[in-house]
Amino acid sequence: MDLVNQFVTPLPASADMLSANLDQLSNMADFDPAITSLEGRLLFAVPKKGRLNQAALNLLEGADIQFRRENRLDIALVKNLPIALIFLPAADIPTFVGEGQVDLGITGWDQVQEHDAKVRAGYRARRFSGEITIEEEVTHNGKGSGCETVMDLGFGGCKLQVQVPQNGPYSSPKDLVGKNIGTSFVHLAEKYFTILELEMDSSNTQAGNAPEFSGKLRTKIIELSGSVEAACALGVADGIVDLVESGETMKAAGLKPIDTVVETSAILIKSRKPSNPELVELIAQRIRGVITAQRYVLCQYNIQRSTLAEATKIAPGKRAPTVTSLDEEGWVAVSIMVEKKRIAPIMDELSKIGAHDILVLDIANSRD
Ligand SMILES: Nc1ncnc2c1ncn2[C@@H]1O[C@H](COP(=O)(O)OP(=O)(O)OP(=O)(O)O)[C@@H](O)[C@H]1O
Numbered sequence: 001m002d003l004v005n006q007f008v009t010p011l012p013a014s015a016d017m018l019s020a021n022l023d024q025l026s027n028m029a030d031f032d033p034a035i036t037s038l039e040g041r042l043l044f045a046v047p048k049k050g051r052l053n054q055a056a057l058n059l060l061e062g063a064d065i066q067f068r069r070e071n072r073l074d075i076a077l078v079k080n081l082p083i084a085l086i087f088l089p090a091a092d093i094p095t096f097v098g099e100g101q102v103d104l105g106i107t108g109w110d111q112v113q114e115h116d117a118k119v120r121a122g123y124r125a126r127r128f129s130g131e132i133t134i135e136e137e138v139t140h141n142g143k144g145s146g147c148e149t150v151m152d153l154g155f156g157g158c159k160l161q162v163q164v165p166q167n168g169p170y171s172s173p174k175d176l177v178g179k180n181i182g183t184s185f186v187h188l189a190e191k192y193f194t195i196l197e198l199e200m201d202s203s204n205t206q207a208g209n210a211p212e213f214s215g216k217l218r219t220k221i222i223e224l225s226g227s228v229e230a231a232c233a234l235g236v237a238d239g240i241v242d243l244v245e246s247g248e249t250m251k252a253a254g255l256k257p258i259d260t261v262v263e264t265s266a267i268l269i270k271s272r273k274p275s276n277p278e279l280v281e282l283i284a285q286r287i288r289g290v291i292t293a294q295r296y297v298l299c300q301y302n303i304q305r306s307t308l309a310e311a312t313k314i315a316p317g318k319r320a321p322t323v324t325s326l327d328e329e330g331w332v333a334v335s336i337m338v339e340k341k342r343i344a345p346i347m348d349e350l351s352k353i354g355a356h357d358i359l360v361l362d363i364a365n366s367r368d
C-alpha cells in the first residue's frame with residue numbers, strides 16, 4: 001500500500017516521516033515479510049503525542065490490540081490481529097483517513113472539522129465573490145472531510161472558543177470583524193468569520209444599506225502553532241480562537257470566552273472505503289465494549305420482592321435488572337449496570353427503601 005504518495009491535498013509533514021519509517025521497518029534485522037509487511041493489514045492511526053495519546057493507548061490495551069513499538073518508529077505491527085498502527089499528530093489523522101490512505105483513526109472532532117474546513121477553503125476561495133450563502137457555509141458540516149465518525153470515545157472533551165482580553169474593548173464576535181485573530185485552527189477560524197461577515201452583510205442589505213461583502217475576508221487570521229493565548233498580550237492579535245478545557249490557561253492569560261466555535265471530544269473515524277470493513281466492525285465492537293466497561297459499574301443488592309418495583313424505578317439498569325430468587329422466602333437478589341457517576345445517590349436511595357448487602361463491582365470488559 002502506498003501510504004504517502006497519493007494525497008490530493010498538500011502532503012502533511014508526517015508523510016515524509018512515515019516513508020522513512022517504512023524503509024527502516026523493512027531494513028530491520030529480524031524482518032520477515034510474512035509477518036512484518038504492511039500488506040493485507042488494516043492501517044489504524046493513533047495520536048503519537050499530546051492530550052489524546054495516553055487515553056488512546058489505554059483503549060487499544062482494553063481492546064486487546066497487542067503491539068510492540070520499536071524505539072522512535074511511528075509504525076507498529078499488531079501481533080494478534082492483521083493491523084498496523086501508525087502514530088501521527090492528531091491534526092494529521094483526518095487527512096490520512098479522509099484520503100483513504102489509512103483505514104481507521106483516533107483524533108479530536110475539532111481536528112476533523114478543521115480538515116473539512118481546509119478542504120472547503122479551496123471551494124470558498126474559488127467562489128469568494130459574494131455568491132456563497134450563509135446556509136451553504138453553515139450546513140456544510142464535516143461532510144467534505146472524507147472521514148466517517150464511528151463513535152464518540154468519551155475523552156478529550158473541550159471547546160474551541162473565541163477569546164478576547166477580559167478588560168479590552170471587545171465584547172461580541174462582531175467586534176472582531178476586520179481585526180487580527182491568532183489561532184492554530186486557521187480554517188475553522190476563517191469559516192467562522194466568513195459566516196459572521198456574511199450574516200452582518202446580509203442584515204446590512206436588509207436594513208437598506210449597501211452590502212459590504214467584497215468577496216474577501218476582512219478579518220485577518222494569523223496562524224500560530226502554540227501558546228496562542230499569549231498573542232493578545234503580545235499585541236499580535238486582538239482576539240484568539242483556541243481550545244479551552246478547564247479554563248485555567250485562558251484565565252491566566254487574562255482572556256474571556258465570547259463564543260464557542262466547536263465542542264469537541266475524541267472520536268473514532270474511518271475512511272469511506274476501509275480495506276477490511278469486517279475488521280473495522282470488530283475493532284469498533286471491542287472499543288465500544290471497553291468504553292461501556294469504563295462508564296458503568298455492576299451493582300448487586302438483596303431486597304424484599306414486595307419492594308422490587310420501587311427499586312427498579314430508582315435503578316432500572318441498562319436494559320433491565322437481572323432478578324434471581326434468594327434462598328430465603330420473599331427475598332430476591334438484583335443485578336444491574338449503573339453509570340459510575342450516578343452510583344452513590346442510587347446506593348443511598350436503594351438503602352433508604354430497604355435494600356441490603358449492596359455491592360458495587362468494576363466491569364473489566366463488556367460486549368453489547
Ligand atoms: N485542554 C486541551 N487542550 C488542547 N487539546 C485538547 C485538550 N483537551 C483535549 N484536547 C484534544 O486533543 C487534541 C490534540 O491536542 P494537543 O495539543 O495535545 O495535540 P498535539 O498533537 O500535542 O499538538 P501540539 O503539538 O499543537 O501541542 C485537540 O485537537 C483536542 O481534540
Ligand SMILES: O=P(O)(O)OC[C@H]1O[C@H](OP(=O)(O)OP(=O)(O)O)[C@H](O)[C@@H]1O
Nearest residue numbers: 226227228243244245246247248249250
Ligand atoms: O483550559 P485548559 O485546561 O487550561 O487547557 C487549554 C490549553 O491547553 C492547550 O494547550 P496545550 O497545553 O496543549 O499547549 P499549546 O499551547 O502548546 O497548544 C490549549 O491550546 C490551551 O492553551
